Amino acid sequence: MVTDIASAKAVTDKLANEVGQIILGKEQEIQLALACILAGGHLLIEDVPGVGKTLMARSLARSLGLSFSRIQFTSDLMPADVIGVSIYQQNDNRFVFHKGPLFAQMVLADEVNRAAPKSQSALLEAMEEQQVTVDGESWELPQPFVVIATQNPAHQIGTYPLPESQLDRFLMQIGLGYPSEPLERKLLRGDDRRGMLKTLRPQISGDELPALQHAIKLVEVSEALLDYVQALTRYTREHPDFELGLSPRASIDLINAARAWALIQGHAGVQPEDLQSVFAAVADHRLRLNSASGAMPGQAAMQVLAEVAIP
Amino acid sequence: MDKLPPLHEPDAQDKRTRILWLLTVVLFVSLPHLLHVNIWITLLLLGVGAWRYALEYRNWGMPSAWIKVPLVFAALAAVGFTYRSITGVEAGTALLLVMLALKILETKTGRDLTVVSAICWFLMFAAFLREQQLWAIPYILFGVSLSVAALIQISRVGAVLPSRQVITKTAGLIIQALPIMLVLFFLFPRIPAPFWAMSTGGYSAQTGLSDQMSPGDISSLSLSDSVAFRVRFNGAIPPASERYWRGPVMTYFNGREWSWADRGEPIVSVEDLLVGGTYYEYELMLEPHGREWLLALETPVQWSQGKAYLSANLQLISQTPVQQRIAYTARSYQLARKQVPDVERHIQAMRYLPTGRNPETLAFALKLRNESSSDKDYLNRVLDMFRQQDFYYTLRPPRLGNNPVDEFLFTSRRGFCEHYASAFATLARAANIPARVVTGYLGGEVNPINNDLIVRQSDAHAWAEVWIDGNWLRADPTAAVAPQRVELGLDEALSDRDFDFRRNMRNTQLFHQAILSLDAVNAAWNRWVLAFGPEMQSDLLRNAGFDKPDMRDLVLLMAISLSLLMAALTYYLRFSIRSNKDPLLQIYETFCKKLAASGVTRHRSEGPASFAARASRLRQTDRPQIELITQMYIRLRYESVGSAAPTEELRQLTELVKAFEPTSG
Numbered sequence: 001m002v003t004d005i006a007s008a009k010a011v012t013d014k015l016a017n018e019v020g021q022i023i024l025g026k027e028q029e030i031q032l033a034l035a036c037i038l039a040g041g042h043l044l045i046e047d048v049p050g051v052g053k054t055l056m057a058r059s060l061a062r063s064l065g066l067s068f069s070r071i072q073f074t075s076d077l078m079p080a081d082v083i084g085v086s087i088y089q090q091n092d093n094r095f096v097f098h099k100g101p102l103f104a105q106m107v108l109a110d111e112v113n114r115a116a117p118k119s120q121s122a123l124l125e126a127m128e129e130q131q132v133t134v135d136g137e138s139w140e141l142p143q144p145f146v147v148i149a150t151q152n153p154a155h156q157i158g159t160y161p162l163p164e165s166q167l168d169r170f171l172m173q174i175g176l177g178y179p180s181e182p183l184e185r186k187l188l189r190g191d192d193r194r195g196m197l198k199t200l201r202p203q204i205s206g207d208e209l210p211a212l213q214h215a216i217k218l219v220e221v222s223e224a225l226l227d228y229v230q231a232l233t234r235y236t237r238e239h240p241d242f243e244l245g246l247s248p249r250a251s252i253d254l255i256n257a258a259r260a261w262a263l264i265q266g267h268a269g270v271q272p273e274d275l276q277s278v279f280a281a282v283a284d285h286r287l288r289l290n291s292a293s294g295a296m297p298g299q300a301a302m303q304v305l306a307e308v309a310i311p
Numbered sequence: 312m313d314k315l316p317p318l319h320e321p322d323a324q325d326k327r328t329r330i331l332w333l334l335t336v337v338l339f340v341s342l343p344h345l346l347h348v349n350i351w352i353t354l355l356l357l358g359v360g361a362w363r364y365a366l367e368y369r370n371w372g373m374p375s376a377w378i379k380v381p382l383v384f385a386a387l388a389a390v391g392f393t394y395r396s397i398t399g400v401e402a403g404t405a406l407l408l409v410m411l412a413l414k415i416l417e418t419k420t421g422r423d424l425t426v427v428s429a430i431c432w433f434l435m436f437a438a439f440l441r442e443q444q445l446w447a448i449p450y451i452l453f454g455v456s457l458s459v460a461a462l463i464q465i466s467r468v469g470a471v472l473p474s475r476q477v478i479t480k481t482a483g484l485i486i487q488a489l490p491i492m493l494v495l496f497f498l499f500p501r502i503p504a505p506f507w508a509m510s511t512g513g514y515s516a517q518t519g520l521s522d523q524m525s526p527g528d529i530s531s532l533s534l535s536d537s538v539a540f541r542v543r544f545n546g547a548i549p550p551a552s553e554r555y556w557r558g559p560v561m562t563y564f565n566g567r568e569w570s571w572a573d574r575g576e577p578i579v580s581v582e583d584l585l586v587g588g589t590y591y592e593y594e595l596m597l598e599p600h601g602r603e604w605l606l607a608l609e610t611p612v613q614w615s616q617g618k619a620y621l622s623a624n625l626q627l628i629s630q631t632p633v634q635q636r637i638a639y640t641a642r643s644y645q646l647a648r649k650q651v652p653d654v655e656r657h658i659q660a661m662r663y664l665p666t667g668r669n670p671e672t673l674a675f676a677l678k679l680r681n682e683s684s685s686d687k688d689y690l691n692r693v694l695d696m697f698r699q700q701d702f703y704y705t706l707r708p709p710r711l712g713n714n715p716v717d718e719f720l721f722t723s724r725r726g727f728c729e730h731y732a733s734a735f736a737t738l739a740r741a742a743n744i745p746a747r748v749v750t751g752y753l754g755g756e757v758n759p760i761n762n763d764l765i766v767r768q769s770d771a772h773a774w775a776e777v778w779i780d781g782n783w784l785r786a787d788p789t790a791a792v793a794p795q796r797v798e799l800g801l802d803e804a805l806s807d808r809d810f811d812f813r814r815n816m817r818n819t820q821l822f823h824q825a826i827l828s829l830d831a832v833n834a835a836w837n838r839w840v841l842a843f844g845p846e847m848q849s850d851l852l853r854n855a856g857f858d859k860p861d862m863r864d865l866v867l868l869m870a871i872s873l874s875l876l877m878a879a880l881t882y883y884l885r886f887s888i889r890s891n892k893d894p895l896l897q898i899y900e901t902f903c904k905k906l907a908a909s910g911v912t913r914h915r916s917e918g919p920a921s922f923a924a925r926a927s928r929l930r931q932t933d934r935p936q937i938e939l940i941t942q943m944y945i946r947l948r949y950e951s952v953g954s955a956a957p958t959e960e961l962r963q964l965t966e967l968v969k970a971f972e973p974t975s976g
Binding site (some may be wrong): 220222224225237267269270271272273276305306307308309310 | 317663916917918919920945946948949950951
């Protein structure tokens with residue numbers, strides 16, 4: 001089905017189009033989210049409530065033909081609420097594992113920073129391992145498995161912000177932001193978005209996503225581009241503005257994300273612009289700025305891009 | 312991506328271009344030889360060149376061995392037949408040219424073409440056997456560049472390079488070779504004599520000095536402006552009337568012909584001379600003339616030419632013929648007297664006159680001597696006769712018969728220096744006064760540009776020397792007839808209308824100035840480059856601190872210098888290769904620079920595609936080129952992984968960028 005870049009691009013175009021009908025004016029973010037999924041990563045959306053985080057996740061799941069479940073994270077959420085629970089079956093005289101909401105191809109973890117670290121790590125471990133272990137028994141998670149977590153930056157009291165080590169598990173962190181005024185007007189005039197969601201038709205089946213994910217390997221990564229990646233990570237490690245630079249895992253993620261982005265653009269090889277396009281999403285949440293530096297949080301990635309020359 | 316032009320494969324057009332390059336080089340380097348060799352060789356070369364080009368053009372097959380082998384033997388025989396030899400400069404170059412012509416018929420592979428161009432190098436070198444003048448240097452240098460360029464084109468795997476790239480590449484190669492050339496020039500051990508034997512008989516055909524003198528046989532003396540030698544005085548330049556440059560001294564007279572027989576003469580050591588009066592020190596650069604004599608002011612007592620001696624006639628003689636331009640310094644005293652005991656025996660030969668020849672002269676001499684009080688008085692009366700009676704100085708004297716001196720003195724009375732010198736010496740000998748004729752040069756022109764004295768073949772002169780009171784005195788009867796010849800030079804002495812043109816030419820100030828300037832350059836070239844022989848080489852080494860430089864020092868020094876040079880070159884190349892690791896990046900930088908010059912500057916973190924988009928927006932007219940170049944660059948840099956950038960595409964990109972001229976905003 002997708003054996004070359006052109007046909008892969010055709011598919012991703014359709015996907016982006018479909019999601020774009022629901023989420024207006026967020027082409028960049030939609031493409032980033034798609035790239036994240038194509039690169040086999042998990043996505044963290046950080047933004048204020050009501051800008052369409054959930055809607056984005058739902059429409060992505062629907063157009064990708066993925067099974068979807070939503071977990072609302074609260075402070076009293078227990079790991080079992082996420083993973084599932086073993087219940088004693090009297091008929092069979094044994095414990096039977098009841099799968100939790102985690103067992104879906106796309107899981108929306110809403111307000112992930114509200115839950116206690118124990119529950120958070122249950123999710124994060126599952127993201128990493130692609131399986132859960134209950135009572136010494138391992139359960140494979142459905143494939144493909146994509147987690148989209150959301151965070152609310154505004155209300156930090158009584159929350160448990162994800163530590164850097166955990167943030168690293170998310171390939172990308174993006175924000176959505178308010179829509180522009182004309183688009184918001186269109187939103188106000190238009191149909192109910194949740195109702196429209198039902199009209200979305202899957203563009204591919206869930207089984208086809210792995211093939212699409214595999215297609216990013218068709219995009220070439222040249223030595224010149226690797227030079228650029230290394231120049232960027234070197235800058236974050238050496239520059240005094242940064243307390244924490246980018247890890248090798250971040251570099252790998254960068255390349256994969258850039259490959260996926262390049263595929264969406266239809267490029268045969270990753271170009272510097274492809275890397276630049278995904279850089280903020282991939283790097284920003286992994287960089288910790290020195291408190292002494294005057295740089296604005298969230299601007300760190302832009303600063304790196306502006307400073308580092310393309311080799 | 313499909314907008315890109317297709318890859319340029321080497322095709323028939325490229326092959327034709329290569330052959331054309333080679334044929335151009337062949338023609339260029341053989342041109343100096345073609346003027347000298349037999350016409351059939353020229354025709355053969357041109358014919359074969361045209362044939363070879365036609366073969367390529369029409370795509371015909373190469374001639375088979377059945378044609379080539381007989382051709383080779385026929386050509387060999389033809390050279391042997393034409394030149395009666397296959398060695399020597401003339402026959403050798405002829406053979407080389409013929410074989411080169413035939414080799415052209417064998418040029419199939421790149422290797423063959425390389426062989427032909429190697430023969431061309433040899434031909435260029437051979438051109439120096441004929442011509443070492445300054446003007447030949449630019450010609451040969453251009454020939455060298457042309458062959459380098461042709462070699463570059465021949466050795467290309469793909470398509471031939473555009474001319475601009477060939478020029479830069481050639482220049483680069485030649486500049487790299489320059490230091491090596493200089494080291495070899497200064498330090499390669501010089502052999503005292505040229506190893507090619509200059510067996511051409513060319514010198515005797517030129518005007519100049521000879522070992523015999525027979526004024527009666529000459530009815531017209533042709534004048535040659537070619538330079539005989541140049542002199543640089545260490546101090547004041549003597550006045551024109553003192554500048555008697557002594558050459559072959561004629562001592563034997565058979566009644567018609569004076570001849571030089573100095574080779575067997577006893578050698579005078581300088582210690583045997585009594586010297587006095589003022590002296591002149593000078594450096595003389597003598598053009599090759601193929602004979603043994605060296606020129607010097609009278610009388611040389613010191614000279615730097617190692618293998619030269621002073622003959623009994625006080626003539627400076629080299630032991631080997633002057634086959635190449637030589638330079639020597641000398642010191643000459645105006646007064647010199649030989650104080651050897653057997654002088655009388657030597658003098659005796661200078662009284663000899665053949666019996667029965669020129670009887671009228673003999674009778675006249677005896678009569679005049681009897682009327683004179685002394686030998687000196689007699690000779691003065693003879694000079695007075697030349698001065699007062701109607702003797703004329705002309706370069707077009709009538710031919711004289713069996714008693715040339717008689718006819719000259721009593722009938723024709725027209726002649727040039729040789730006639731007067733011969734008649735004067737004969738009259739002296741007839742009065743039993745030892746006399747001899749000296750040939751050489753008189754005067755010369757001072758070049759105001761470098762203060763060199765230029766002595767030309769047209770300054771050749773002959774005068775007499777007589778033995779009076781135990782000393783040789785110079786007597787120049789020409790001075791009695793035409794004093795201007797001595798004081799102002801030949802041109803002033805001429806009265807014939809025929810020479811007006813020549814005089815006018817030389818009097819044209821601008822023309823004359825140009826001639827003198829050119830001569831100054833030529834002299835410097837001769838002095839510093841061509842005359843750089845073994846002597847100058849050991850001087851150089853002595854200045855560098857070697858006590859007694861020998862061949863071993865020279866070879867050692869050369870080896871060390873060359874090694875250092877090669878090391879430096881290697882280091883430089885390594886360094887420069889590292890600094891321009893990626894030609895692709897350089898090309899792209901050139902592209903960015905061109906756009907920056909037009910006002911669109913790429914930020915260092917701006918990717919090529921975004922830059923192209925921005926630049927295209929700002930420079931709408933250049934959009935197609937900007938997009939094409941950027942597409943190629945992205946393809947080469949970001950989309951071809953695992954292999955080096957394909958050279959062909961790289962070349963195309965280079966050309967695109969070179970041709971790219973953005974409109975300025």
